[in-house]
Amino acid sequence: MDQQMDQKSMALSEPRSGCPGFTNKQGQYLAFIWAYGLINARAPAERDMQRFFGVTAPSIHQMVLHLERDGLIRRQAGMARSIELLIDHNCLPVLQPCHSVKTSVQRY
Template identity: 60%
Template sequence: MNLTFTERQGQFLAYIHQYSLVNGCTPAEADMQRFFQITPPSVHSMVLTLERRGFIRRVAGQARSITLAIAPESLPSLLRVQPTSGQT
């Protein structure tokens, strides 16, 4: 299994980890959508990719069930997402 992730995948993994530390539970896909300012299908596609590549685990049909399957020490620093034009 290839445990290297793209820069974008690393940001999602870092977000999942940081969100969990701050909130005591893992993020919902809607939380990731708001943070990364992307569409629901894009978030869901990324979650499926992370799961397929073995970076996360989920329980089917259970909300907020994402768990990291890799060591948090291997994650990059979470970068702030810049607002798109027209947003403040």
């Protein structure tokens, strides 16, 4: 059973044929951009990514610059929420939650 799980996790982390290579972290950012656009019908702002991933604004900006430099996304200068994916969404990994869900409901 453990061997099957190892094979599945390896298959998920390996790039699919015809898909560009990117790191796991880059894949999560790309998956977030795609999912955010699907849900909200617009591209995310860097602040939206910062809130989701729980990292600093400079970290988000550097990641966006790297994704753009690597040809995975495109942005329009001077235009807010202009991030556009340049790869097929079928190449993206499953978006993993970054934070535990916080609730004000008391447990029983």
